[in-house]
Amino acid sequence: MSYFTYTPPRTPVPLGGRVGVLLVNLGTPDDTGYFSVRRYLKEFLSDRRVIEAHPLIWQPILNTLVLARRPFASGANYARIWDKEENASPLRVFTRKQAEGLAERLAPDGIPVAWGMRYGQPSVKQALTELMDQGCDRIVSIPLYPQYSATTTATANDQLFRALMRLRRQPSVLTVPSFPDHPQFIEALAASVRRVYDTLSFKPQRLVASYHGLPKEFVEKGDSYRDECVRTTKALATALGMSEEEVPLTFQSRFGPMEWLQPYTAPYISALPKQGITKIAVIMPGFMADCIETLDEIGREVREEFMEAGGEEFAFVPCLNDAPEAVTLLEALSRQAIKGFQF
Numbered sequence: 001m002s003y004f005t006y007t008p009p010r011t012p013v014p015l016g017g018r019v020g021v022l023l024v025n026l027g028t029p030d031d032t033g034y035f036s037v038r039r040y041l042k043e044f045l046s047d048r049r050v051i052e053a054h055p056l057i058w059q060p061i062l063n064t065l066v067l068a069r070r071p072f073a074s075g076a077n078y079a080r081i082w083d084k085e086e087n088a089s090p091l092r093v094f095t096r097k098q099a100e101g102l103a104e105r106l107a108p109d110g111i112p113v114a115w116g117m118r119y120g121q122p123s124v125k126q127a128l129t130e131l132m133d134q135g136c137d138r139i140v141s142i143p144l145y146p147q148y149s150a151t152t153t154a155t156a157n158d159q160l161f162r163a164l165m166r167l168r169r170q171p172s173v174l175t176v177p178s179f180p181d182h183p184q185f186i187e188a189l190a191a192s193v194r195r196v197y198d199t200l201s202f203k204p205q206r207l208v209a210s211y212h213g214l215p216k217e218f219v220e221k222g223d224s225y226r227d228e229c230v231r232t233t234k235a236l237a238t239a240l241g242m243s244e245e246e247v248p249l250t251f252q253s254r255f256g257p258m259e260w261l262q263p264y265t266a267p268y269i270s271a272l273p274k275q276g277i278t279k280i281a282v283i284m285p286g287f288m289a290d291c292i293e294t295l296d297e298i299g300r301e302v303r304e305e306f307m308e309a310g311g312e313e314f315a316f317v318p319c320l321n322d323a324p325e326a327v328t329l330l331e332a333l334s335r336q337a338i339k340g341f342q343f
């Protein structure tokens with residue numbers, strides 16, 4: 001059997017090349033059952049960009065303690081947010097819709113779009129093959145994470161380059177950098193806040209900006225994630241004409257016993273009513289699409305804890321999902337990157 005895994009394109013590459021856009025997101029289980037969630041978590045938590053401990057130490061813990069129990073708890077959480085019509089998790093549905101929206105915008109220029117997941121299906125390799133089958137010899141890859149982290153952006157790129165390793169005829173690739181304060185990103189976030197605020201019968205005293213957490217050690221060792229979260233939060237506050245105090249930054253979704261970036265979202269929000277802050281809104285600008293971390297952790301768990309602690313009003317600002325502003329952002333990122341191929 002050949003070392004190389006891909007047969008040459010069936011569609012000829014036009015003179016001057018053909019660009020395709022690849023959207024890469026995290027990944028999600030195929031269904032909410034134990035085995036699907038277990039398979040997903042095993043792949044995710046075996047990634048050394050995510051868990052840096054040596055496999056000789058980590059793998060026995062993962063395969064016994066973690067994978068024996070967590071798939072049940074996570075599966076129950078996924079079941080609560082599952083899109084029953086599409087029979088898929090919201091992360092997959094919204095990623096697909098973002099790709100479809102972008103494809104419509106780029107179709108007049110003959111630029112195809114595909115989407116793949118770092119963990120699970122459809123794979124990055126499948127998405128890449130889809131583009132190469134259409135004659136693309138130049139790929140713009142957009143990791144769907146506004147703020148850089150080695151645990152997300154870098155591993156998405158690793159997976160793409162892993163697929164390229166087995167190609168005899170390799171396309172040229174441009175990986176789009178993180179976009180924490182890209183004007184179109186901030187405008188899209190601000191529009192999502194305004195849309196929610198227009199429907200409220202109260203004025204939130206705070207707009208809490210909650211980001212996925214990260215072990216503190218990763219940032220101390222050079223991951224730029226926290227700085228980029230600060231950039232997003234400041235730019236959003238400015239766009240909304242709010243003070244920095246009105247838009248506090250917190251970190252959610254801790255995993256394991258290490259210290260993660262602080263302040264932690266849940267205790268921070270539960271402490272607000274005691275300070276006289278009983279009406280809040282929460283936005284999650286680290287997620288391009290709603291998922292288990294936003295819908296279940298913030299929309300259910302954190303909301304309930306806030307109300308139990310004396311909170312009165314809690315407004316949830318949905319992620320950008322398939323809003324036209326999200327597609328406009330992806331179009332801007334794509335078109336800016338495509339210029340890099342024009343010479």
Ligand SMILES: C=CC1=C(C)c2cc3[nH]c(cc4nc(cc5[nH]c(cc1n2)c(C)c5CCC(=O)O)C(CCC(=O)O)=C4C)c(C)c3C=C
Pocket residue numbers: 026027028029041050051070074089091145149151152212213214215225253255256286287290291292293
């Ligand atoms: C050490 C563990 C983890 C790190 C580091 C981590 C970083 C990280 N993750 C996201 C975005 C998402 N994470 C999601 C789910 C999720 N994350 C972890 C663990 C780490 N994440 C787990 C175990 C899970 C699975 C759910 C669970 O069992 O609790 C998701 C949602 C996926 C979905 O299908 O809905 C996203 C999105 C970022 C941005 C990040 C670092 C900055």
Ligand SMILES: [Fe+2]
Pocket residue numbers: 212253
């Ligand atoms: Fe995560």
Ligand SMILES: [Fe+2]
Pocket residue numbers: 253254292293297
């Ligand atoms: Fe979580």
